Amino acid sequence: MLRVEEAKKPQESFYTQKFSPQKVVIPLSQHTGALPIPIVKKKDRVKVGEVLAQPQALISSTIHSSIAGEVIGIKEGPHPLLKRCKSFIIEAGKESPDRFEDFGSIPEEGIKELGSSEILSLIKEAGIVGLGGAGFPTHIKLTPPKKVDTLIVNGCECEPYLTCDFRLMIEHTEAILKGIEIVARILEVRKVYIAIEENKLEAVKRFNSKLHTKKYLLPQTEVKVLESLYPQGAEKQLIYSLTKRKVPSGKLPFDVGCVVQNVGTCFAIYEAVYFRKPLIERIVTFAGSSLVEPKNLLVRIGTTLKELFEKEVLKFKREPKKIIFGGPMMGVALDSLDYPIIKTTSGVLFLSEEDLDLREESSCIKCGRCLDNCPMRLLPLEFVRLVKKELWQKLEEFCISDCIECGSCSFVCPAKIPIVNYIKAGKEKLRTSKSKA
Amino acid sequence: MKLVVEVSPHKKARYDTAWIMKQVVVALSPAIIASVIFFRMRAVFLILVCILGAVLSERLWTYLRKRPSTLGDYSAVVTGLLLALVLPPKLPLWVGFLGGVVSIILGKQIFGGLGQNIFNPALVGRAFLMAAFPVMLTSWVEPFSLDAVSRATPLALWKFSGEFTPLRDLFLGRISGSLGETSSLALILGGGYLLLRKIADWRAPLGMFLGAFFLSGVFYLINPSNGSIAFHLFSGGMLLGIFFMVTDPVTTPTTKLGRFLFGLFVGLLVIILRKYSGLPEGVMYSILIMNGFSPLINKLTIPKSFGR
Numbered sequence: 001m002l003r004v005e006e007a008k009k010p011q012e013s014f015y016t017q018k019f020s021p022q023k024v025v026i027p028l029s030q031h032t033g034a035l036p037i038p039i040v041k042k043k044d045r046v047k048v049g050e051v052l053a054q055p056q057a058l059i060s061s062t063i064h065s066s067i068a069g070e071v072i073g074i075k076e077g078p079h080p081l082l083k084r085c086k087s088f089i090i091e092a093g094k095e096s097p098d099r100f101e102d103f104g105s106i107p108e109e110g111i112k113e114l115g116s117s118e119i120l121s122l123i124k125e126a127g128i129v130g131l132g133g134a135g136f137p138t139h140i141k142l143t144p145p146k147k148v149d150t151l152i153v154n155g156c157e158c159e160p161y162l163t164c165d166f167r168l169m170i171e172h173t174e175a176i177l178k179g180i181e182i183v184a185r186i187l188e189v190r191k192v193y194i195a196i197e198e199n200k201l202e203a204v205k206r207f208n209s210k211l212h213t214k215k216y217l218l219p220q221t222e223v224k225v226l227e228s229l230y231p232q233g234a235e236k237q238l239i240y241s242l243t244k245r246k247v248p249s250g251k252l253p254f255d256v257g258c259v260v261q262n263v264g265t266c267f268a269i270y271e272a273v274y275f276r277k278p279l280i281e282r283i284v285t286f287a288g289s290s291l292v293e294p295k296n297l298l299v300r301i302g303t304t305l306k307e308l309f310e311k312e313v314l315k316f317k318r319e320p321k322k323i324i325f326g327g328p329m330m331g332v333a334l335d336s337l338d339y340p341i342i343k344t345t346s347g348v349l350f351l352s353e354e355d356l357d358l359r360e361e362s363s364c365i366k367c368g369r370c371l372d373n374c375p376m377r378l379l380p381l382e383f384v385r386l387v388k389k390e391l392w393q394k395l396e397e398f399c400i401s402d403c404i405e406c407g408s409c410s411f412v413c414p415a416k417i418p419i420v421n422y423i424k425a426g427k428e429k430l431r432t433s434k435s436k437a
Numbered sequence: 438m439k440l441v442v443e444v445s446p447h448k449k450a451r452y453d454t455a456w457i458m459k460q461v462v463v464a465l466s467p468a469i470i471a472s473v474i475f476f477r478m479r480a481v482f483l484i485l486v487c488i489l490g491a492v493l494s495e496r497l498w499t500y501l502r503k504r505p506s507t508l509g510d511y512s513a514v515v516t517g518l519l520l521a522l523v524l525p526p527k528l529p530l531w532v533g534f535l536g537g538v539v540s541i542i543l544g545k546q547i548f549g550g551l552g553q554n555i556f557n558p559a560l561v562g563r564a565f566l567m568a569a570f571p572v573m574l575t576s577w578v579e580p581f582s583l584d585a586v587s588r589a590t591p592l593a594l595w596k597f598s599g600e601f602t603p604l605r606d607l608f609l610g611r612i613s614g615s616l617g618e619t620s621s622l623a624l625i626l627g628g629g630y631l632l633l634r635k636i637a638d639w640r641a642p643l644g645m646f647l648g649a650f651f652l653s654g655v656f657y658l659i660n661p662s663n664g665s666i667a668f669h670l671f672s673g674g675m676l677l678g679i680f681f682m683v684t685d686p687v688t689t690p691t692t693k694l695g696r697f698l699f700g701l702f703v704g705l706l707v708i709i710l711r712k713y714s715g716l717p718e719g720v721m722y723s724i725l726i727m728n729g730f731s732p733l734i735n736k737l738t739i740p741k742s743f744g745r
Contacts, residue, residue: 004448160448236743249744321441328447335440349447356441357449362510363552365454367686368638372693376743381691399742407446414454415552421444 001229011294012163022092024302025077025340027085031129032136033059044071049278061137062127066280066300078338080325103276126272127279132262135344144254151189155196155263156233159327162347164283167296169203179266192221199228231406290320290350305337318352329407362415370409380409380419387422395426458511464631467623472616475580476526484521486530490537491517498546519559522617527578536562556728557688577613588613591672592717607671621671628680637684641700645679648704674720688728695738
């Protein structure tokens with residue numbers, strides 16, 4: 001793992017602000033798995049939190065309206081990861097989008113009486129997916145086919161710039177712990193780790209002081225301070241750091257008795273179970289040298305970047321040259337401000353000229369820095385060589401499918417070879433050749 | 438709004454290949470300074486012609502092949518510099534220039550340029566000169582001798598007349614030998630910088646050190662006239678090899694274990710050649726031989742990926 005300039009100042013100390021948009025673009029795909037089926041039509045009026053699409057397949061998720069208004073269209077729209085995706089376009093009209101429905105909270109004692117299946121269906125109906133970035137439907141992750149003994153709550157946030165998880169941990173420590181309580185109860189684990197990097201000691205302190213009160217119904221729970229290294233928060237690496245268990249290639253965490261949940265997901269679970277609140281908003285970090293001021297905003301799902309600038313919630317001081325959904329190491333660069341925030345968006349970065357790295361690819365000098373820094377212990381330089389030679393089948397011998405595309409290899413490459421680019425091309429080629437066969 | 442769209446990561450390390458090469462030059466500066474102290478203007482001129490030969494031939498090559506100039510990566514400078522440091526100070530300047538040309542053309546460019554060559558270019562240049570001008574390549578002068586009093590190297594004195602040079606002289610460099618090889622102190626300073634700043638990986642140097650340490654120790658125990666461990670480590674091209682030759686990324690294995698094994702075999706081979714070959718020195722041939730094995734070592738040392 002490597003040290004990367006953190007760039008979390010000053011936004012790490014900025015309180016989250018709320019923003020409610022007039023118009024939202026809510027894509028059907030905001031998670032891993034099948035697309036849900038729309039149950040509203042064009043011109044329907046919808047309330048905040050009303051279900052827009054229901055899952056049919058097992059691995060899928062529910063989509064809700066994040067504002068009250070009218071469905072003005074169900075059509076292809078911009079999608080930060082897929083480029084295009086069928087989306088609900090909803091306009092608030094004259095109604096104030098801020099008006100929050102009461103989803104019907106239940107008293108604390110009532111929560112304790114809820115059975116696992118009731119809680120799971122609440123989580124499922126709330127449309128909760130992994131908020132760390134993968135977007136795997138949470139209710140599936142919480143019903144592993146094997147018994148697990150360890151829950152890892154991921155508060156590493158190892159991507160530079162991003163501070164949304166940190167702010168959440170600071171501002172909603174108790175709620176996250178209540179969410180963890182629920183998850184630990186469903187999974188019946190014996191051990192809970194809350195993993196936080198050492199550049200977020202304030203969060204560590206808050207968790208520890210809350211845990212000290214002993215008012216939570218938790219199994220043995222430990223706040224683990226990890227070195228601020230990238231990619232500390234990658235699932236397999238995190239499990240290994242904490243438990244010394246290695247998730248075998250092609251297997252999932254439950255195969256080694258672990259479930260990993262992001263702190264944001266735990267918070268969403270808390271809100272879903274305690275307040276029946278669906279996942280219609282999340283904290284997103286907006287940062288980068290093009291902005292007058294970086295911000296952590298609690299925004300509704302479907303809010304477009306354009307509206308944030310039109311309403312002057314965000315302001316440019318310099319022309320952006322690159323807009324990134326996600327962090328700088330794994331995020332996706334986009335071509336306009338038309339894209340909406342989706343459930344898995346943890347940050348949006350606006351980089352100006354000075355932050356661009358325009359150095360061109362030069363010859364590989366075989367220095368081995370890429371493999372020295374590969375958290376999966378792969379040979380990235382071999383992938384580049386094989387892709388250039390179009391030796392697609394050989395890529396599998398070098399376990400290309402194990403690559404998590406964390407970007408460490410490209411980062412350390414002195415020849416500035418866009419290694420991840422080659423790896424993605426290689427994986428894509430293998431995928432298409434397999435589907436043809 | 439014109440936006441750049443490219444694949445992640447969007448941040449990259451500040452250093453690049455040219456920076457690494459320049460750092461190698463920085464790390465070689467103690468040895469360069471030492472060579473100028475011991476051999477005065479001869480050192481300055483020889484270093485300059487070797488670099489000139491390397492740089493000019495590289496530029497001419499890319500010009501003739503209608504490729505963009507590659508001088509910006511500074512690898513030709515490093516090659517020329519390393520070549521100069523492994524040549525005898527008395528060498529006629531035109532021979533040094535020729536060596537620089539051969540290093541770049543035969544050592545690097547005919548394989549396809551930086552990153553493609555199998556053998557260490559500077560050592561290819563030296564091996565060529567050794568074959569073409571054997572007498573010139575084995576004529577040594579005493580340090581500080583402005584009128585060029587000839588004197589055999591410590592390894593030759595040991596090999597051919599059983600005479601040992603005091604360790605203090607070996608360490609400081611008041612001995613005859615190749616331009617940059619005489620002062621162990623200077624090489625350790627520069628090499629230490631290279632490893633501590635992580636410009637070069639430590640595995641190959643450690644391997645070579647251990648290989649030479651182990652085998653020279655065994656031979657010394659059998660018969661002290663084989664030379665002590667310190668004698669072997671501080672004489673000839675051993676330290677230059679440890680710090681600056683087996684750390685050449687291009688011609689050595691890329692896997693971690695491979696790098697160590699490469700160094701280890703070079704270290705063992707140096708001592709074997711010093712003892713059993715007809716020549717007193719063996720660093721150059723050991724490294725060139727092992728360069729040829731790098732692809733094989735790579736293949737045999739592919740690490741198991743995480744979770745397999």
